[in-house]
Amino acid sequence: MKPTILDVAKLANVSKATVSRVINHNPKVDKNIRERVEQAIEQLGYRPSAIARNLANNTSNTIGLILPDITNPYFPVLARGIEDQAHRSGYTVIISNTDNDPRLEQEYIQMMAQQQVGGIILISSILEEEKMSELQSLQIPFVLCDRTIENTTFDIVTIDHYRAAFEAVEHLIRQGHQHICHISGPVKVQTAETRKQAYLDAMEAAGLIPVVRVGSFSYEAGYSQMLSILNEYEPSALFAANDLIAFGAINALQSKGMKVPDDVAVIGCDDITFAGMYKPALSTISVPAYQIGATSVELLESRMKGVRNDAKQVVLEHSFSWRETCIGGKQTR
């Protein structure tokens, strides 16, 4: 049997209460007694049970992370940011993958909320407005990652996806490109929609005709959608909704004998680790994923501790990593 607080109390010849005080660094414990207790703890190899503790306090030291798919290279970095910051603050994090399935997402939220976590970081791209109020009723701190909502009482950490995408397209236009196409992500996923809209707006502002394909955030989708585009269009540039799509598209282009960036320039989005390793190295919108994760935990923490009640929306700065697939821009890396 693992030693309990009672074992320690007995060994140190004090009450459970005193041991509890020592554990919690309560200052009003006699120095001698404190030492005695600490020795007993040491000797027994005692560790307080987080479970009992949480029950007694009606709190939880674990935070839940719900994301689409840890296997998508954008998320591990974000998750790492979350975990590092969480551990630094003494929290433990539990993860669930939704595969962008709203049903699963709801299920996990319920599971986590009602069962064990003190707060939830939600990377949902598909949450509808109506679901939002349901979340509210859960009475549990939430931080939304990578999602923008107006007039919300939720905490949000994100970047300005619209502006970033707009700037990327603008850059292409400034380079003299007239035939810029776009491969988007899944319908209904907010970041995908936002980037697409930014693309459309930027094109319209320049009086250019947009060409869009919709797919999923994957290499395969990039590959097949690019082929589809090439069937009826001769692009000089591509803005891809994420890096994976960009890789697939580049492969498709090359398989048709076209050169990147000579024939077609490409800009991706996310700046996953591979962007710099790829050949040609990918120009892309650089999203501070780690930072987003770490910041999310900070917000969540202050909510969990009840230090703050007003909704806080943090918009972090994006940047650009100009590499080989697209000429120009300031070299940032």
Added chain:
Amino acid sequence: MKPTILDVAKLANVSKATVSRVINHNPKVDKNIRERVEQAIEQLGYRPSAIARNLANNTSNTIGLILPDITNPYFPVLARGIEDQAHRSGYTVIISNTDNDPRLEQEYIQMMAQQQVGGIILISSILEEEKMSELQSLQIPFVLCDRTIENTTFDIVTIDHYRAAFEAVEHLIRQGHQHICHISGPVKVQTAETRKQAYLDAMEAAGLIPVVRVGSFSYEAGYSQMLSILNEYEPSALFAANDLIAFGAINALQSKGMKVPDDVAVIGCDDITFAGMYKPALSTISVPAYQIGATSVELLESRMKGVRNDAKQVVLEHSFSWRETCIGGKQTR
């Protein structure tokens, strides 16, 4: 306040015990009463507290996953296998990254073991024999991933890293390569050591002279170690301890004007998603990471439920993905 079991009991006009029975699908509850209770639960939106439950049962429905770094592309797939299987069985998983730091690893094991998890899946590459017995004393189910030990009472899920690596080098030799070099991972990390040893053995068996560099499991290490090799050696092939290293090395080779595979053939290890996207597409040892993860959970589960007590060691089959960086082999993908 969240409703408790007592609220439900009152509303349904029964005792807590009965509600508890309903929750736990205890068959001996009158049908009518059961319905009344279920209605009350529904009406109140009641959800049992996992914390209280765990405390009462002295069990835990969460399993801990300790791995080097979720940011290393080999691990997300493994983690996904674990999470999927865990959720299927009603478990929740908490993750910690050790960055291969033995001190951190110990710390996390202690934290998890003493605090809240019912079992631990450990992807440790650095565990020393002496630490092993410490783990035993924790009295908590363990599954070791990706690590082989003789005569152990731990459950283990892995592939035959030695044989896989040996076969890879053999393949190169059979292709006629005489100057095969190897870039290994961090010292003391078991998989790195194993692959290196297999390389050395295969080379010796063929009467060839080995050339080894040691670094870390990263792109950067692959790049710089390859340059280092090129300074004093003219390889015709490289066996890299993982795919990331392979990518870095290929980049280094190309930066020196050498062609892959024409001048230098390359085989990596892991078969991360990106291996097939890379250009040239990487030939590599294909490790069934997802499967390893899922299997680990199965083993852990049977231990946690006490269905089994004998140490079980599962060695899954590896395969090879022959792609562009290395000629020959059967095309598997």
Added chain:
DNA sequence: ATGAAAGCGCTAACAG
């Protein structure tokens, strides 16, 4: 400064 006792939400004998 320390101890006694109640209670966090649930489960598990034990009666009835």
Added chain:
DNA sequence: CTGTTAGCGCTTTCAT
């Protein structure tokens, strides 16, 4: 079949 009664391990008044 259902209710009563103890705890699970810890925290937290409230006395002392």
